[in-house]
Amino acid sequence: MLHTMALLIYLALIGWTLRTLPLKLLLQSGKTQHLVFGSSVCLFILWLFRTGIYPGLNVHFLWLSALPLVLGLRWAIISSFVSLIGLTAAGLESIDMFGINGLLGCLVPIVVSYMIFSLAFHKLPRHLFIYIFVCAFAGGIVALTFKMLLMGGYYYLSGIYEWQIIVDNYLILTPLLLFPEGMLNGMTITLLIIYLPGWVNTFYDKHYLYNK
Template structure:
Protein backbone atom coordinates (compact mmCIF):
# COMPACT_ATOMS: atom_id res chain seq x y z
CA UNK A 1 0.00 0.00 0.00
CA UNK A 2 1.34 3.41 -0.93
CA UNK A 3 2.10 5.91 1.83
CA UNK A 4 0.37 9.27 1.78
CA UNK A 5 0.75 12.41 3.82
CA UNK A 6 -2.07 14.14 5.67
CA UNK A 7 -2.46 16.72 2.90
CA UNK A 8 -2.54 14.03 0.24
CA UNK A 9 -5.15 12.05 2.15
CA UNK A 10 -7.29 15.15 2.67
CA UNK A 11 -7.08 15.92 -1.05
CA UNK A 12 -8.20 12.35 -1.84
CA UNK A 13 -11.32 12.83 0.28
CA UNK A 14 -12.11 16.28 -1.16
CA UNK A 15 -11.60 15.18 -4.75
CA UNK A 16 -13.63 11.98 -4.54
CA UNK A 17 -16.41 13.79 -2.65
CA UNK A 18 -16.46 16.44 -5.38
CA UNK A 19 -16.68 13.82 -8.14
CA UNK A 20 -19.53 12.04 -6.34
CA UNK A 21 -21.31 15.40 -6.00
CA UNK A 22 -20.94 16.04 -9.75
CA UNK A 23 -22.13 12.51 -10.59
CA UNK A 24 -25.37 13.15 -8.69
CA UNK A 25 -26.03 16.16 -10.89
CA UNK A 26 -25.61 14.71 -14.34
CA UNK A 27 -28.05 12.62 -16.33
CA UNK A 28 -26.77 9.15 -17.15
CA UNK A 29 -29.90 8.53 -19.22
CA UNK A 30 -28.92 11.47 -21.37
CA UNK A 31 -25.40 10.11 -21.66
CA UNK A 32 -26.61 6.64 -22.68
CA UNK A 33 -29.00 8.05 -25.29
CA UNK A 34 -26.77 10.80 -26.66
CA UNK A 35 -24.09 9.23 -28.87
CA UNK A 36 -22.57 12.61 -29.64
CA UNK A 37 -22.07 13.36 -25.95
CA UNK A 38 -20.47 9.93 -25.43
CA UNK A 39 -18.03 10.54 -28.27
CA UNK A 40 -17.18 14.04 -27.05
CA UNK A 41 -16.58 13.02 -23.43
CA UNK A 42 -14.56 9.93 -24.28
CA UNK A 43 -12.76 11.64 -27.15
CA UNK A 44 -11.78 14.54 -24.91
CA UNK A 45 -10.42 12.16 -22.28
CA UNK A 46 -8.33 10.31 -24.85
CA UNK A 47 -7.06 13.55 -26.41
CA UNK A 48 -6.04 15.05 -23.06
CA UNK A 49 -4.37 11.81 -22.00
CA UNK A 50 -2.37 11.84 -25.24
CA UNK A 51 -1.19 15.39 -24.55
CA UNK A 52 -0.24 14.51 -20.99
CA UNK A 53 2.09 11.77 -22.22
CA UNK A 54 4.48 14.41 -23.55
CA UNK A 55 5.85 15.83 -20.32
CA UNK A 56 9.27 17.06 -19.30
CA UNK A 57 10.77 17.81 -15.91
CA UNK A 58 13.87 17.60 -13.77
CA UNK A 59 12.38 16.50 -10.45
CA UNK A 60 9.60 13.89 -9.98
CA UNK A 61 6.26 15.69 -9.91
CA UNK A 62 7.72 18.97 -11.10
CA UNK A 63 7.07 18.15 -14.73
CA UNK A 64 5.19 20.22 -17.27
CA UNK A 65 2.91 19.35 -20.14
CA UNK A 66 0.01 20.84 -22.06
CA UNK A 67 -3.25 20.66 -20.13
CA UNK A 68 -5.97 21.50 -22.71
CA UNK A 69 -8.46 21.70 -19.85
CA UNK A 70 -9.86 25.09 -20.88
CA UNK A 71 -10.82 23.86 -24.34
CA UNK A 72 -12.32 20.73 -22.78
CA UNK A 73 -14.38 22.88 -20.40
CA UNK A 74 -15.70 25.05 -23.23
CA UNK A 75 -16.43 21.96 -25.31
CA UNK A 76 -18.22 19.88 -22.64
CA UNK A 77 -19.41 22.32 -20.01
CA UNK A 78 -18.38 22.31 -16.35
CA UNK A 79 -19.82 19.01 -15.12
CA UNK A 80 -18.80 16.77 -18.00
CA UNK A 81 -15.37 18.40 -18.14
CA UNK A 82 -14.83 17.45 -14.48
CA UNK A 83 -15.90 13.87 -15.24
CA UNK A 84 -13.72 13.71 -18.34
CA UNK A 85 -10.77 15.10 -16.37
CA UNK A 86 -11.31 12.48 -13.67
CA UNK A 87 -11.28 9.69 -16.28
CA UNK A 88 -8.08 11.08 -17.79
CA UNK A 89 -6.33 11.30 -14.43
CA UNK A 90 -7.49 7.82 -13.47
CA UNK A 91 -6.09 6.29 -16.67
CA UNK A 92 -2.87 8.28 -16.34
CA UNK A 93 -2.43 7.07 -12.75
CA UNK A 94 -3.25 3.45 -13.54
CA UNK A 95 -0.76 3.59 -16.43
CA UNK A 96 1.94 4.79 -14.01
CA UNK A 97 2.42 8.31 -15.34
CA UNK A 98 1.14 9.78 -12.04
CA UNK A 99 1.36 8.39 -8.52
CA UNK A 100 -1.60 7.17 -6.49
CA UNK A 101 -0.42 9.21 -3.49
CA UNK A 102 -0.78 12.35 -5.62
CA UNK A 103 -4.15 11.37 -7.09
CA UNK A 104 -6.15 13.69 -4.85
CA UNK A 105 -3.71 16.58 -5.15
CA UNK A 106 -3.60 16.26 -8.94
CA UNK A 107 -7.38 16.00 -9.05
CA UNK A 108 -8.06 19.05 -6.91
CA UNK A 109 -5.18 21.37 -7.81
CA UNK A 110 -4.30 20.11 -11.27
CA UNK A 111 -7.75 19.45 -12.75
CA UNK A 112 -10.77 20.64 -10.75
CA UNK A 113 -9.61 24.15 -9.87
CA UNK A 114 -8.26 24.91 -13.39
CA UNK A 115 -11.54 23.68 -14.92
CA UNK A 116 -13.63 25.76 -12.51
CA UNK A 117 -11.47 28.83 -13.19
CA UNK A 118 -11.87 28.33 -16.94
CA UNK A 119 -15.64 28.09 -16.55
CA UNK A 120 -15.78 31.16 -14.32
CA UNK A 121 -13.84 33.17 -16.92
CA UNK A 122 -16.29 31.99 -19.58
CA UNK A 123 -19.24 32.97 -17.36
CA UNK A 124 -17.74 36.39 -16.71
CA UNK A 125 -17.12 36.94 -20.40
CA UNK A 126 -20.62 35.80 -21.37
CA UNK A 127 -22.40 38.06 -18.88
CA UNK A 128 -20.10 41.07 -18.61
CA UNK A 129 -18.26 41.46 -21.93
CA UNK A 130 -19.49 41.98 -25.50
CA UNK A 131 -20.60 38.68 -27.02
CA UNK A 132 -18.43 38.41 -30.08
CA UNK A 133 -16.63 35.52 -31.79
CA UNK A 134 -13.18 37.02 -31.24
CA UNK A 135 -14.02 37.83 -27.62
CA UNK A 136 -15.01 34.20 -27.10
CA UNK A 137 -11.79 32.87 -28.61
CA UNK A 138 -9.45 35.42 -27.04
CA UNK A 139 -10.89 35.69 -23.53
CA UNK A 140 -12.62 32.34 -22.96
CA UNK A 141 -10.01 30.18 -24.69
CA UNK A 142 -6.66 31.97 -25.05
CA UNK A 143 -6.55 34.04 -21.86
CA UNK A 144 -8.36 31.42 -19.79
CA UNK A 145 -5.95 28.73 -21.00
CA UNK A 146 -2.92 30.81 -20.08
CA UNK A 147 -4.37 31.72 -16.69
CA UNK A 148 -5.36 28.12 -16.01
CA UNK A 149 -1.88 26.65 -16.47
CA UNK A 150 -0.31 29.43 -14.39
CA UNK A 151 -2.76 28.82 -11.53
CA UNK A 152 -2.22 25.07 -11.70
CA UNK A 153 1.56 25.41 -11.49
CA UNK A 154 1.37 27.97 -8.67
CA UNK A 155 -1.00 25.77 -6.65
CA UNK A 156 1.13 22.67 -7.09
CA UNK A 157 4.24 24.66 -6.18
CA UNK A 158 2.55 25.79 -3.00
CA UNK A 159 1.61 22.22 -2.16
CA UNK A 160 5.11 20.81 -2.74
CA UNK A 161 6.54 23.51 -0.50
CA UNK A 162 3.89 23.24 2.23
CA UNK A 163 4.15 19.44 2.38
CA UNK A 164 7.94 19.66 2.62
CA UNK A 165 8.58 17.66 -0.55
CA UNK A 166 10.81 20.26 -2.22
CA UNK A 167 12.56 23.41 -1.08
CA UNK A 168 11.53 26.80 -2.35
CA UNK A 169 14.70 27.14 -4.41
CA UNK A 170 14.18 23.78 -6.11
CA UNK A 171 10.56 24.61 -6.93
CA UNK A 172 11.46 28.02 -8.29
CA UNK A 173 14.43 26.86 -10.37
CA UNK A 174 12.88 23.64 -11.71
CA UNK A 175 9.22 24.63 -12.05
CA UNK A 176 8.11 28.21 -11.54
CA UNK A 177 10.66 29.62 -13.99
CA UNK A 178 8.86 27.69 -16.74
CA UNK A 179 5.52 29.48 -16.29
CA UNK A 180 6.28 32.39 -18.69
CA UNK A 181 7.34 29.89 -21.36
CA UNK A 182 4.08 27.95 -21.08
CA UNK A 183 1.57 30.80 -20.95
CA UNK A 184 1.63 31.57 -24.67
CA UNK A 185 1.82 27.92 -25.73
CA UNK A 186 -1.12 26.80 -23.59
CA UNK A 187 -3.14 29.85 -24.58
CA UNK A 188 -2.49 29.25 -28.27
CA UNK A 189 -3.35 25.56 -28.01
CA UNK A 190 -6.73 26.30 -26.44
CA UNK A 191 -7.38 29.31 -28.66
CA UNK A 192 -6.71 27.46 -31.91
CA UNK A 193 -8.66 24.42 -30.73
CA UNK A 194 -11.77 26.47 -30.05
CA UNK A 195 -11.36 28.51 -33.24
CA UNK A 196 -11.36 25.34 -35.34
CA UNK A 197 -14.25 23.80 -33.40
CA UNK A 198 -16.59 26.79 -33.53
CA UNK A 199 -15.91 27.26 -37.26
CA UNK A 200 -16.26 23.65 -38.41
CA UNK A 201 -18.21 21.94 -35.60
CA UNK A 202 -20.07 24.61 -33.61
CA UNK A 203 -22.79 22.13 -32.59
CA UNK A 204 -20.18 20.18 -30.65
CA UNK A 205 -19.32 23.13 -28.40
CA UNK A 206 -21.53 23.33 -25.31
CA UNK A 207 -20.67 26.96 -24.51
CA UNK A 208 -20.90 28.47 -28.03
CA UNK A 209 -24.17 29.85 -29.39
CA UNK A 210 -24.46 31.26 -32.92
CA UNK A 211 -27.28 33.60 -31.91
CA UNK A 212 -25.08 35.25 -29.27
CA UNK A 213 -21.67 35.32 -30.95
CA UNK A 214 -22.36 35.51 -34.70
CA UNK A 215 -25.84 36.68 -35.61
CA UNK A 216 -25.96 40.39 -36.25
CA UNK A 217 -22.22 40.84 -35.63
Template sequence: MSGVISGFQLAGFAAAAVILVMSFPREFGPKFRAEKDYQHWVLASMVVLFLLWSLTAGVSDGLQVHFLALTTLSLCHGWRIAALIGVLPTLLLALFGLLPFADIGIYLVVSVIVPAWLSFLLFRLTYRYLIRHLFVYIFVAAFLNGALTIAIHQLLNGGVMWLSGLYSWHYIVDNYLVLTPLLLFPEAMLNGMAITLLVVYQPRWVRTFHDNDYLSQ
Protein backbone atom coordinates in the same frame (compact mmCIF):
# COMPACT_ATOMS: atom_id res chain seq x y z
CA MET B 1 5.58 11.47 -3.40
CA SER B 2 5.77 7.71 -3.06
CA GLY B 3 5.66 4.92 -0.52
CA VAL B 4 3.17 5.08 2.34
CA ILE B 5 0.26 7.40 1.74
CA SER B 6 0.67 10.57 3.78
CA GLY B 7 -2.03 12.60 5.48
CA PHE B 8 -1.57 15.23 2.79
CA GLN B 9 -2.27 12.67 0.06
CA LEU B 10 -5.28 11.31 1.94
CA ALA B 11 -6.62 14.85 2.16
CA GLY B 12 -6.23 15.06 -1.62
CA PHE B 13 -8.30 11.90 -2.11
CA ALA B 14 -10.97 13.19 0.27
CA ALA B 15 -11.14 16.63 -1.36
CA ALA B 16 -11.34 15.17 -4.87
CA ALA B 17 -14.06 12.69 -3.86
CA VAL B 18 -16.17 15.32 -2.10
CA ILE B 19 -15.94 17.82 -4.96
CA LEU B 20 -16.69 15.24 -7.65
CA VAL B 21 -19.68 13.84 -5.75
CA MET B 22 -21.09 17.25 -4.81
CA SER B 23 -20.69 18.62 -8.33
CA PHE B 24 -21.73 15.48 -10.22
CA PRO B 25 -23.75 16.56 -13.30
CA ARG B 26 -27.05 14.69 -13.18
CA GLU B 27 -27.68 15.32 -16.85
CA PHE B 28 -24.50 13.53 -17.87
CA GLY B 29 -25.63 9.92 -17.37
CA PRO B 30 -28.90 10.06 -19.34
CA LYS B 31 -27.31 12.06 -22.16
CA PHE B 32 -24.31 9.73 -22.35
CA ARG B 33 -26.51 6.63 -22.52
CA ALA B 34 -28.97 8.06 -25.02
CA GLU B 35 -26.71 9.77 -27.56
CA LYS B 36 -24.08 7.72 -29.39
CA ASP B 37 -22.44 10.81 -30.88
CA TYR B 38 -22.06 12.24 -27.39
CA GLN B 39 -20.47 8.99 -26.20
CA HIS B 40 -17.90 9.25 -28.98
CA TRP B 41 -17.23 12.91 -28.14
CA VAL B 42 -16.70 12.19 -24.44
CA LEU B 43 -14.48 9.17 -25.08
CA ALA B 44 -12.46 11.10 -27.66
CA SER B 45 -11.97 13.88 -25.10
CA MET B 46 -10.65 11.33 -22.59
CA VAL B 47 -8.20 9.83 -25.10
CA VAL B 48 -6.88 13.25 -26.16
CA LEU B 49 -6.40 14.31 -22.54
CA PHE B 50 -4.54 11.12 -21.68
CA LEU B 51 -2.20 11.49 -24.66
CA LEU B 52 -1.62 15.18 -23.95
CA TRP B 53 -1.03 14.72 -20.23
CA SER B 54 1.35 11.83 -20.91
CA LEU B 55 3.72 14.26 -22.64
CA THR B 56 5.34 15.64 -19.52
CA ALA B 57 8.65 17.34 -18.89
CA GLY B 58 9.90 16.24 -15.51
CA VAL B 59 11.67 18.59 -13.15
CA SER B 60 11.26 16.52 -9.97
CA ASP B 61 8.56 14.26 -8.55
CA GLY B 62 5.33 16.25 -8.44
CA LEU B 63 6.81 19.13 -10.44
CA GLN B 64 6.18 17.90 -13.97
CA VAL B 65 4.89 20.32 -16.59
CA HIS B 66 2.46 19.53 -19.38
CA PHE B 67 -0.32 21.18 -21.33
CA LEU B 68 -3.78 21.10 -19.77
CA ALA B 69 -6.34 21.76 -22.54
CA LEU B 70 -8.94 22.09 -19.78
CA THR B 71 -10.08 25.47 -21.03
CA THR B 72 -11.26 23.84 -24.25
CA LEU B 73 -12.83 20.99 -22.30
CA SER B 74 -14.68 23.36 -19.97
CA LEU B 75 -15.96 25.50 -22.83
CA CYS B 76 -17.20 22.35 -24.58
CA HIS B 77 -18.73 20.51 -21.64
CA GLY B 78 -19.00 22.87 -18.67
CA TRP B 79 -16.61 22.53 -15.72
CA ARG B 80 -18.49 19.74 -13.93
CA ILE B 81 -18.46 17.36 -16.87
CA ALA B 82 -14.92 18.47 -17.76
CA ALA B 83 -13.74 17.50 -14.28
CA LEU B 84 -15.57 14.18 -14.54
CA ILE B 85 -14.02 13.45 -17.95
CA GLY B 86 -10.57 14.15 -16.45
CA VAL B 87 -10.89 11.31 -13.94
CA LEU B 88 -10.27 8.45 -16.39
CA PRO B 89 -7.13 9.97 -17.97
CA THR B 90 -5.79 10.55 -14.45
CA LEU B 91 -6.38 6.91 -13.52
CA LEU B 92 -4.71 5.80 -16.75
CA LEU B 93 -1.66 7.94 -15.94
CA ALA B 94 -1.39 6.07 -12.64
CA LEU B 95 -2.01 2.71 -14.30
CA PHE B 96 0.82 3.28 -16.79
CA GLY B 97 3.21 4.42 -14.08
CA LEU B 98 3.21 8.09 -15.07
CA LEU B 99 1.60 9.20 -11.80
CA PRO B 100 2.01 7.64 -8.33
CA PHE B 101 -1.26 6.11 -7.16
CA ALA B 102 -0.94 7.98 -3.87
CA ASP B 103 -0.98 11.28 -5.75
CA ILE B 104 -4.20 10.68 -7.69
CA GLY B 105 -6.32 12.76 -5.32
CA ILE B 106 -3.96 15.72 -5.29
CA TYR B 107 -3.59 15.54 -9.07
CA LEU B 108 -7.36 15.54 -9.58
CA VAL B 109 -7.81 18.61 -7.40
CA VAL B 110 -4.83 20.64 -8.59
CA SER B 111 -4.54 19.62 -12.24
CA VAL B 112 -8.13 18.77 -13.20
CA ILE B 113 -10.89 20.15 -10.97
CA VAL B 114 -9.49 23.58 -10.13
CA PRO B 115 -8.28 24.39 -13.69
CA ALA B 116 -11.63 23.26 -15.15
CA TRP B 117 -13.57 25.35 -12.64
CA LEU B 118 -11.28 28.34 -13.11
CA SER B 119 -11.55 28.19 -16.90
CA PHE B 120 -15.33 28.13 -16.72
CA LEU B 121 -15.35 30.99 -14.19
CA LEU B 122 -13.21 33.12 -16.51
CA PHE B 123 -15.55 32.33 -19.39
CA ARG B 124 -18.54 33.40 -17.30
CA LEU B 125 -16.81 36.67 -16.48
CA THR B 126 -16.16 37.39 -20.15
CA TYR B 127 -19.75 36.48 -21.00
CA ARG B 128 -21.09 38.84 -18.37
CA TYR B 129 -18.77 41.83 -18.66
CA LEU B 130 -17.44 41.87 -22.25
CA ILE B 131 -19.18 42.32 -25.56
CA ARG B 132 -20.48 39.02 -26.92
CA HIS B 133 -18.53 38.75 -30.13
CA LEU B 134 -16.84 35.79 -31.84
CA PHE B 135 -13.43 37.46 -31.53
CA VAL B 136 -13.93 37.92 -27.78
CA TYR B 137 -15.00 34.31 -27.37
CA ILE B 138 -11.98 32.92 -29.21
CA PHE B 139 -9.29 35.36 -28.11
CA VAL B 140 -10.37 36.04 -24.51
CA ALA B 141 -12.53 33.09 -23.39
CA ALA B 142 -10.25 30.53 -25.06
CA PHE B 143 -6.79 31.97 -25.86
CA LEU B 144 -6.15 34.25 -22.88
CA ASN B 145 -8.19 32.01 -20.61
CA GLY B 146 -5.91 29.08 -21.41
CA ALA B 147 -2.78 31.08 -20.63
CA LEU B 148 -4.14 32.40 -17.34
CA THR B 149 -5.40 28.98 -16.30
CA ILE B 150 -2.06 27.24 -16.77
CA ALA B 151 -0.25 30.07 -14.98
CA ILE B 152 -2.51 29.72 -11.95
CA HIS B 153 -2.20 25.93 -12.15
CA GLN B 154 1.58 26.22 -11.99
CA LEU B 155 1.39 28.49 -8.95
CA LEU B 156 -1.15 26.22 -7.24
CA ASN B 157 0.85 23.06 -7.90
CA GLY B 158 4.03 24.72 -6.70
CA GLY B 159 2.23 25.86 -3.56
CA VAL B 160 0.91 22.35 -2.90
CA MET B 161 4.38 20.85 -3.30
CA TRP B 162 5.77 23.45 -0.90
CA LEU B 163 3.03 22.77 1.68
CA SER B 164 3.70 19.04 1.40
CA GLY B 165 7.25 19.73 2.62
CA LEU B 166 8.95 18.02 -0.31
CA TYR B 167 10.70 21.11 -1.65
CA SER B 168 11.68 24.54 -0.46
CA TRP B 169 9.92 27.52 -2.04
CA HIS B 170 13.26 28.70 -3.42
CA TYR B 171 13.77 25.37 -5.21
CA ILE B 172 10.22 25.45 -6.64
CA VAL B 173 10.63 28.97 -7.96
CA ASP B 174 14.04 28.35 -9.52
CA ASN B 175 13.28 24.94 -11.04
CA TYR B 176 9.53 24.89 -11.69
CA LEU B 177 7.79 28.26 -11.69
CA VAL B 178 10.55 29.70 -13.85
CA LEU B 179 9.14 27.53 -16.68
CA THR B 180 5.68 29.11 -16.49
CA PRO B 181 6.30 31.88 -19.08
CA LEU B 182 7.36 29.22 -21.59
CA LEU B 183 3.99 27.48 -21.23
CA LEU B 184 1.70 30.49 -21.57
CA PHE B 185 1.69 31.01 -25.33
CA PRO B 186 1.63 27.31 -26.35
CA GLU B 187 -1.25 26.59 -23.94
CA ALA B 188 -3.11 29.66 -25.13
CA MET B 189 -2.53 28.71 -28.78
CA LEU B 190 -3.62 25.12 -28.17
CA ASN B 191 -6.94 26.18 -26.67
CA GLY B 192 -7.51 29.07 -29.05
CA MET B 193 -6.95 26.91 -32.13
CA ALA B 194 -9.03 24.02 -30.79
CA ILE B 195 -11.99 26.26 -30.01
CA THR B 196 -11.69 28.05 -33.35
CA LEU B 197 -11.89 24.75 -35.23
CA LEU B 198 -14.75 23.51 -33.08
CA VAL B 199 -16.95 26.60 -33.42
CA VAL B 200 -16.38 26.58 -37.19
CA TYR B 201 -16.89 22.88 -37.91
CA GLN B 202 -18.71 21.43 -34.87
CA PRO B 203 -20.36 24.28 -32.91
CA ARG B 204 -22.90 21.85 -31.43
CA TRP B 205 -20.06 20.27 -29.46
CA VAL B 206 -19.24 23.57 -27.73
CA ARG B 207 -21.74 23.95 -24.94
CA THR B 208 -20.89 27.57 -24.14
CA PHE B 209 -21.10 28.81 -27.75
CA HIS B 210 -24.39 30.03 -29.18
CA ASP B 211 -24.86 31.64 -32.59
CA ASN B 212 -27.38 34.13 -31.24
CA ASP B 213 -24.86 35.42 -28.71
CA TYR B 214 -21.69 35.61 -30.79
CA LEU B 215 -22.71 35.86 -34.44
CA SER B 216 -25.62 38.28 -34.32
CA GLN B 217 -23.64 41.40 -33.38
Protein backbone atom coordinates in the same frame (compact mmCIF):
# COMPACT_ATOMS: atom_id res chain seq x y z
CA MET C 1 -2.95 13.22 5.97
CA LEU C 2 -3.05 15.99 3.38
CA HIS C 3 -3.18 13.42 0.60
CA THR C 4 -6.10 11.65 2.24
CA MET C 5 -8.06 14.87 2.77
CA ALA C 6 -7.48 15.95 -0.82
CA LEU C 7 -8.56 12.54 -2.09
CA LEU C 8 -11.76 12.56 -0.03
CA ILE C 9 -12.63 16.10 -1.11
CA TYR C 10 -11.93 15.33 -4.76
CA LEU C 11 -13.94 12.10 -4.77
CA ALA C 12 -16.80 13.84 -2.95
CA LEU C 13 -16.86 16.56 -5.62
CA ILE C 14 -16.76 13.93 -8.37
CA GLY C 15 -19.65 12.11 -6.70
CA TRP C 16 -21.67 15.32 -6.43
CA THR C 17 -20.94 16.14 -10.07
CA LEU C 18 -22.11 12.69 -11.18
CA ARG C 19 -25.32 13.08 -9.20
CA THR C 20 -26.15 16.33 -10.97
CA LEU C 21 -25.42 15.04 -14.47
CA PRO C 22 -27.98 13.43 -16.79
CA LEU C 23 -26.25 10.05 -16.87
CA LYS C 24 -29.08 8.59 -18.95
CA LEU C 25 -28.08 11.01 -21.70
CA LEU C 26 -24.57 9.57 -21.63
CA LEU C 27 -25.97 6.06 -22.08
CA GLN C 28 -28.42 7.04 -24.80
CA SER C 29 -26.51 9.67 -26.77
CA GLY C 30 -23.64 8.50 -28.93
CA LYS C 31 -22.59 12.12 -29.47
CA THR C 32 -22.25 12.73 -25.73
CA GLN C 33 -20.26 9.52 -25.31
CA HIS C 34 -17.92 10.43 -28.15
CA LEU C 35 -17.34 13.95 -26.85
CA VAL C 36 -16.81 13.01 -23.19
CA PHE C 37 -14.66 9.93 -23.67
CA GLY C 38 -12.99 11.26 -26.82
CA SER C 39 -11.91 14.31 -24.84
CA SER C 40 -10.59 12.00 -22.11
CA VAL C 41 -8.47 10.16 -24.64
CA CYS C 42 -7.15 13.44 -26.07
CA LEU C 43 -6.24 14.65 -22.58
CA PHE C 44 -4.54 11.36 -21.77
CA ILE C 45 -2.42 11.49 -24.91
CA LEU C 46 -1.58 15.18 -24.43
CA TRP C 47 -0.58 14.65 -20.81
CA LEU C 48 1.77 11.84 -21.82
CA PHE C 49 4.12 14.45 -23.26
CA ARG C 50 5.78 15.95 -20.20
CA THR C 51 9.18 16.93 -18.96
CA GLY C 52 10.78 17.44 -15.59
CA ILE C 53 13.88 16.68 -13.54
CA TYR C 54 12.43 16.13 -10.08
CA PRO C 55 9.56 13.67 -9.40
CA GLY C 56 6.26 15.53 -9.39
CA LEU C 57 7.68 18.73 -10.83
CA ASN C 58 6.59 17.79 -14.32
CA VAL C 59 5.31 20.32 -16.83
CA HIS C 60 2.90 19.65 -19.67
CA PHE C 61 0.13 21.39 -21.55
CA LEU C 62 -3.30 21.23 -19.89
CA TRP C 63 -5.97 21.93 -22.53
CA LEU C 64 -8.33 22.47 -19.60
CA SER C 65 -9.64 25.81 -20.84
CA ALA C 66 -11.07 24.48 -24.10
CA LEU C 67 -12.49 21.41 -22.34
CA PRO C 68 -15.27 23.15 -20.32
CA LEU C 69 -16.09 25.31 -23.34
CA VAL C 70 -16.68 22.17 -25.37
CA LEU C 71 -18.28 19.91 -22.77
CA GLY C 72 -19.63 22.29 -20.16
CA LEU C 73 -18.33 22.48 -16.59
CA ARG C 74 -19.61 19.18 -15.18
CA TRP C 75 -18.78 16.92 -18.11
CA ALA C 76 -15.33 18.52 -18.31
CA ILE C 77 -14.70 17.59 -14.66
CA ILE C 78 -15.69 13.98 -15.35
CA SER C 79 -13.65 13.81 -18.55
CA SER C 80 -10.50 15.01 -16.77
CA PHE C 81 -11.22 12.56 -13.94
CA VAL C 82 -11.22 9.66 -16.41
CA SER C 83 -7.94 10.88 -17.94
CA LEU C 84 -6.32 11.17 -14.51
CA ILE C 85 -7.38 7.62 -13.68
CA GLY C 86 -5.73 6.46 -16.91
CA LEU C 87 -2.48 8.29 -16.18
CA THR C 88 -2.38 6.97 -12.62
CA ALA C 89 -3.10 3.42 -13.76
CA ALA C 90 -0.32 3.71 -16.34
CA GLY C 91 2.13 4.67 -13.59
CA LEU C 92 2.74 8.20 -14.87
CA GLU C 93 1.21 9.74 -11.76
CA SER C 94 1.56 8.51 -8.18
CA ILE C 95 -1.58 7.02 -6.67
CA ASP C 96 -0.76 8.89 -3.45
CA MET C 97 -1.02 12.13 -5.41
CA PHE C 98 -4.37 11.32 -7.02
CA GLY C 99 -6.36 13.70 -4.81
CA ILE C 100 -3.83 16.53 -5.10
CA ASN C 101 -3.57 16.12 -8.87
CA GLY C 102 -7.34 15.97 -9.14
CA LEU C 103 -7.97 19.09 -7.08
CA LEU C 104 -5.06 21.31 -8.07
CA GLY C 105 -4.21 19.91 -11.49
CA CYS C 106 -7.67 19.28 -12.92
CA LEU C 107 -10.53 20.77 -10.92
CA VAL C 108 -9.10 24.22 -10.21
CA PRO C 109 -8.01 24.96 -13.82
CA ILE C 110 -11.38 23.81 -15.15
CA VAL C 111 -13.37 25.89 -12.65
CA VAL C 112 -11.15 28.95 -13.20
CA SER C 113 -11.57 28.62 -16.97
CA TYR C 114 -15.33 28.29 -16.68
CA MET C 115 -15.48 31.31 -14.36
CA ILE C 116 -13.61 33.34 -16.98
CA PHE C 117 -16.14 32.23 -19.61
CA SER C 118 -19.06 33.06 -17.31
CA LEU C 119 -17.68 36.51 -16.46
CA ALA C 120 -16.96 37.25 -20.12
CA PHE C 121 -20.44 36.08 -21.13
CA HIS C 122 -22.19 38.32 -18.61
CA LYS C 123 -19.84 41.30 -18.36
CA LEU C 124 -18.25 41.72 -21.80
CA PRO C 125 -19.78 42.18 -25.26
CA ARG C 126 -20.81 38.82 -26.69
CA HIS C 127 -18.51 38.77 -29.67
CA LEU C 128 -16.76 35.93 -31.47
CA PHE C 129 -13.28 37.32 -30.87
CA ILE C 130 -13.96 37.82 -27.16
CA TYR C 131 -15.11 34.21 -26.96
CA ILE C 132 -11.93 32.97 -28.64
CA PHE C 133 -9.33 35.28 -27.15
CA VAL C 134 -10.74 35.81 -23.65
CA CYS C 135 -12.54 32.56 -22.89
CA ALA C 136 -10.15 30.18 -24.67
CA PHE C 137 -6.77 31.89 -25.16
CA ALA C 138 -6.61 33.99 -21.98
CA GLY C 139 -8.48 31.30 -20.07
CA GLY C 140 -5.79 28.77 -20.95
CA ILE C 141 -3.05 31.12 -19.76
CA VAL C 142 -4.76 31.86 -16.44
CA ALA C 143 -5.64 28.20 -15.84
CA LEU C 144 -2.06 27.03 -16.40
CA THR C 145 -0.73 29.80 -14.14
CA PHE C 146 -3.08 28.80 -11.33
CA LYS C 147 -2.17 25.14 -11.68
CA MET C 148 1.57 25.63 -11.59
CA LEU C 149 1.49 28.12 -8.71
CA LEU C 150 -0.78 25.89 -6.64
CA MET C 151 1.27 22.77 -7.31
CA GLY C 152 4.49 24.64 -6.56
CA GLY C 153 2.96 25.93 -3.33
CA TYR C 154 1.88 22.43 -2.35
CA TYR C 155 5.35 20.94 -2.84
CA TYR C 156 6.87 23.77 -0.81
CA LEU C 157 4.36 23.79 2.07
CA SER C 158 4.43 20.01 2.35
CA GLY C 159 8.22 20.17 2.70
CA ILE C 160 8.93 17.91 -0.27
CA TYR C 161 11.15 20.44 -2.04
CA GLU C 162 12.86 23.68 -1.10
CA TRP C 163 11.42 26.83 -2.65
CA GLN C 164 14.51 27.51 -4.74
CA ILE C 165 14.34 24.04 -6.30
CA ILE C 166 10.68 24.63 -7.17
CA VAL C 167 11.42 28.01 -8.72
CA ASP C 168 14.49 26.88 -10.67
CA ASN C 169 13.04 23.60 -11.96
CA TYR C 170 9.31 24.23 -12.19
CA LEU C 171 7.97 27.76 -11.91
CA ILE C 172 10.71 29.19 -14.13
CA LEU C 173 9.14 27.26 -17.02
CA THR C 174 5.73 28.89 -16.59
CA PRO C 175 6.36 31.89 -18.91
CA LEU C 176 7.57 29.52 -21.64
CA LEU C 177 4.33 27.53 -21.50
CA LEU C 178 1.78 30.34 -21.28
CA PHE C 179 1.59 31.44 -24.91
CA PRO C 180 1.62 27.87 -26.37
CA GLU C 181 -1.06 26.87 -23.86
CA GLY C 182 -3.19 29.82 -24.88
CA MET C 183 -2.66 29.01 -28.56
CA LEU C 184 -3.57 25.35 -28.04
CA ASN C 185 -6.87 26.23 -26.42
CA GLY C 186 -7.59 29.15 -28.74
CA MET C 187 -6.90 27.17 -31.92
CA THR C 188 -8.97 24.23 -30.66
CA ILE C 189 -12.00 26.44 -30.11
CA THR C 190 -11.46 28.36 -33.36
CA LEU C 191 -11.37 25.19 -35.45
CA LEU C 192 -14.35 23.65 -33.67
CA ILE C 193 -16.64 26.66 -34.00
CA ILE C 194 -15.76 26.90 -37.69
CA TYR C 195 -16.16 23.25 -38.65
CA LEU C 196 -18.10 21.61 -35.80
CA PRO C 197 -19.94 24.30 -33.82
CA GLY C 198 -22.46 21.74 -32.60
CA TRP C 199 -19.70 20.14 -30.56
CA VAL C 200 -19.04 23.31 -28.52
CA ASN C 201 -21.51 23.34 -25.67
CA THR C 202 -21.01 27.00 -24.70
CA PHE C 203 -21.06 28.51 -28.20
CA TYR C 204 -24.32 30.04 -29.40
CA ASP C 205 -24.74 31.53 -32.86
CA LYS C 206 -27.41 33.96 -31.66
CA HIS C 207 -25.00 35.45 -29.12
CA TYR C 208 -21.72 35.50 -31.03
CA LEU C 209 -22.58 35.72 -34.73
CA TYR C 210 -26.01 37.21 -35.40
CA ASN C 211 -26.10 40.99 -35.93
CA LYS C 212 -22.38 41.32 -35.29
